[in-house]
Amino acid sequence: MTAEHYNISNEEYHLIKNLVYDRFGIDLGSKKQSLVTGRLQKILNTGGFKTFEAYYHFILEDQSGQALSTLVDRISTNHTFFFRENEHFEFLRTEILPELKARLSKTGDQSLRIWSAGCSSGEEPYTLAIVLREFFGLDFSNWDIRILATDISANVLKKAQDGVYPKEALQTLDGRLINKYFISDQDDNFQARASLKDFIxxxxxxxxxxxxxxxxxxxxxxCRNVMIYFDQPTREVLTEKFHRYLRPDSYLFIGHAESLGRGNPYFKYIKPAIYYRTDQE
Ligand SMILES: C[S@@+](CC[C@H](N)C(=O)[O-])C[C@H]1O[C@@H](n2cnc3c(N)ncnc32)[C@H](O)[C@@H]1O
Structure with a gap:
């Protein structure tokens, strides 16, 4: 049986666009009509919906939230890779971690908390885990280090949790790190080792x-390459929230294509895509 092709009307596009904005902050704008149509074809076909409007009402009526979850799985852009925007990880390794290690050691509180917000399929938190393991070396076990990795998409989170990547996904990692932190199987898939997974x-x-x-x-x-999908008011609210969940003297990384603006009241600009929370609580 050949799959049916569904067209979306302007009204239907607005219904879906507004729903995605209200629930997830993702601003599809006015030009993503064909992208949305393409990404949702399969759902309409397999779900037996006659129109996009029928699908929209189904989502609203679904009390379980599963339909909404499937929608965002299809709509969100999940592109990511290991050591993406490596300047961040270099800055972490050479500036932040030495400074934090010295500061926290003095207080006797050897705990370190990092949040990868919008972690997609896990490459970002696993990269962080590698950098942390490499930096602390044998001293790692004397520290209480945790990475929280979150995303809205259940689909990519499952991949992140599994931590299994095809060989091509590891091309931005050097061989030594692959051998140290991944186990390969016969199909040339690479599984992240417990030494990474255990603290994410x-x-x-x-x-x-x-x-x-x-x-x-x-x-x-x-929170890198996530706010790019949000509009300015949503970014501002989110930035205020990040400020709330950061300690004094802490850091925020955003994507290199994103900016908080240099006059942001919550953060001091350090260098592109790196901000510092200076104020006390
Ligand atoms: C392009 S990926 C970025 C991945 C990674 N941070 C990086 O820079 O490579 C954007 C991620 O943001 C997630 N996302 C979008 N809207 C979200 C929301 N409202 N809450 C949580 N995550 C969201 C998407 O599901 C997607 O996995």
């Missing part, structure tokens, strides 16, 4: 929530 906690979380369910604040938050 993966959770589904919508950044649009009013509050986040975190007990501890972070020394570093990475």
């Amino acid at each position: 906690l993966f959770r589904r979380l919508n950044l649009m929530r009013e509050d986040y369910p975190f007990r501890q604040k972070f020394h570093l938050i990475l």
Whole structure:
């Protein structure tokens, strides 16, 4: 049986666009009509919906939230890779970690909390885990280090949690790190070792929530290539929230194509895509 092709009307596009904006902050704008049509074809076909409007009402009526979850899985852009925007990891290794290690050692509180917000399929938190393992070396076990990795998409989170990547996904990693932190199988898939997985906690979380369910604040938050899909008011609200969940003297990384603006009241600009929370609580 050949799959049916569904066209979306302007009204239907607006319904879906507004729903995605209200629930997830993702601003599809006015020009993503064909992208949305393409990405949702399969759902309409397999779900037996006659029109996009029928699909829209189905999502609204679905109390389980599963339909909404499937929608965002299809709509969100999940592109990512290991050591993406490597300047961040260099800055972490050469500036932030030495400074934090010295500062925290003095206080006797050897715990370090990092949040990868919008972690997609896990390459970002696993990269962080590698950098941390490499930096602390044998001293790692004397520290209480945790990475929280969250995303709205259940689909990519499952991949992140599995931590299994095809060989091509590891091309930005050098051979020594691959051997040290991954185990390969006969199909040339590479599984992240427990030495990385054990200190990453993966959770589904919508950044649009009013509050986040975190007990501890972070020394570093990475929210890279996520806000690019949000409009300016949404970015501002989110930036204020990141400020709330960061400790004093902590850091925020955003994507290199993104900016908080140099006059941002919550953060001091350090260098492109790197900000510092200086104020006290
Ligand atoms: C392009 S990926 C970025 C991945 C990684 N941070 C990087 O820079 O490579 C953007 C991610 O943001 C997630 N995302 C979009 N809207 C979100 C929301 N409202 N709450 C949580 N995550 C969201 C998407 O599901 C997607 O996995």
